[in-house]
Amino acid sequence: MRASNKQLTILSEAEKAALYESPDFDEEQRLSFLNLTPEEQALVRNRANLSAQVHCALQIGYFKAMHMFFPIDWDEVQEDTDFIMQEYFPEHMFFHPTTITKHQYYAQCHTIAAHFGYQLWSKEFEPLLREKAEKIIYRDVSPQFIVIELLGFMREKKIMRPGYTTLQAIVSNALNAERKRLGTIIHESLTEADKSALQKLLFEKETETLSGLADLKQDAKDFKPRMISAERDKLISIKPLYLLAKSLLSKLKLSQQNLQYYASLVDYYTVYDLRKKLKSDQTYLYLVCYIHQRYLKLDDNLMDAFCFQLKECEMEIKEKAQDAYSEYAISKQSELAVMKKLVKLYVKQELSDEIRFGEVRREAFAIMPEEELRNKVLHDDDKELKLIDFYWKMVDKHFHRFKLQLRPLMMAIDFSSTAADSPWLKTITWLKELFGANKTIKKYPITACPEKTRPKRLQKFLFDTNAKGEQKFHGDRYEFWIYRQMKKRLKAGELYLADSVHHRSLQQEISSANEKGALVEPLDIPALRDPIKKLLDDRIAELHTEWLRFNSDFMQGKLKHLNYDEKTNTIHLKNPGRRGMKSIKIVFMISCHSAILRMYFDLLMNGADIHQFLRTYSLVTAKCMLMKTA
Structure with missing residues (x-):
């Protein structure tokens, strides 16, 4: 906000003109606003003379348009005056307006305002x-x-x-x-130490030319290691200030809109302005809000980078495993053909039973060299490998590269869980303690982690058995497995980031809504007056009406861009840009939309488990979804 003539500018010049300058009607507006009702005409006729009557008619029209009264300059309202004369005073061939008195003006204002039920400002x-x-x-x-x-x-x-x-x-x-x-x-609320920590952001670092704040403002351009490492360092460096901001904001009780507004002022003002020109309390307020918002964004960035890097890792391992398994299958097929030739030696009619075995061996070695055959026999354990075997072998071979990026991210991100006793959160905490102390997983017995994080179907891949018969962790494999579960359970909502925008829990959103509800209760917002059930019923009714309107338009042939295929019960959207038609399968289940909203309301009001709702919601929406095919 900027000051103009030592006064706050609350409106732009255009906005000010729209509110406080007399209207300039076009022909259509004259027909609308200067079209007087019989009651309004009677009010006009009660004026003392023709000038007062025309003046009153104009004020009525302007009031209907602007809810304001304006001093009238007859020269500036000539077209409006002509319209009034033609419509309501056709018997007067000429009109020579005179200025009305102040008493007449204010009397008209009171009368017109009372007619429309308004009160004059006082x-x-x-x-x-x-x-x-x-x-x-x-x-x-x-x-x-x-x-x-x-x-x-x-x-x-x-x-x-x-x-x-x-x-x-x-x-x-x-x-x-x-x-x-x-x-x-x-x-x-702020101690001298707190103020000093905030002020340090406004000064240049010893080894750099940028201030701490300028450095903090720089966004990562991609998920490359150097960029993400810088983001991680920023998050770690401002965490103490974030905790300070979080504590202070709970006392300030700012709305999300105001929080974002104050945070945006850090980008609006220069570092010099924040340091020298603004009052210290203002600077602290803007910095605290900015740090809070910036930390949430950094946390989201790191989580997104973690998921991105893990996906890249999974894709590479899957691709490598598939290639290795294909090579293995081809080699097995080739070996099978060779083995068939070797077996045929036992049924070859040209070889008599009395022939020396050495002759048979020579023929066998002609099919496959002795050294190669010996290796096959001695080293083949007769166990047929599957794709999953190659998958975990590729984890051993390639995960260490991605681990260099994933582990620091995991260490920097603070995870939370919707479950009170989550085994996954316990495992994450254990791994952080382990890696923080520069220890390795493989030195620990498998009982060091919660049992639920050790699936029986994967135990032979995740754990090794030593000479003493003790089961130990297969370090990289178990770490990779836990990272995959973190990503999976974050998506499912079991794990979440409390200090985040995009990865918060649904319960946090509901709690936040309840808190904000208490704050806005006295604000008299029309949308908040009605019960939630009525709002949902209104939205359901709107949706139902839209579906009926769509069905009616479609049956009448108004929707020329759509075709219905009776054989497949699908609606096809014509795509003029291609020769074919882009098929869009739509299941019209209006009741499903209603059911979803009502189910959410009932579960929410009855205090049901939100995860149960999500599972039920998935089942319902699976039957009521929009499916796109190329």
């Missing part, structure tokens, strides 16, 4: 608007938003808006009060 409404402005600020501190909400409030209460300077003063006072509130909390 100072007695200022406390009401100040109180409303203070509540609005809790939602959004931007002046434009406050003004829009105040105008809506006055329109609802049928109070004429005040002059621009009065409105400007009300908004300014409300913002100043909010600044004082925040400044007091910051002053009382």
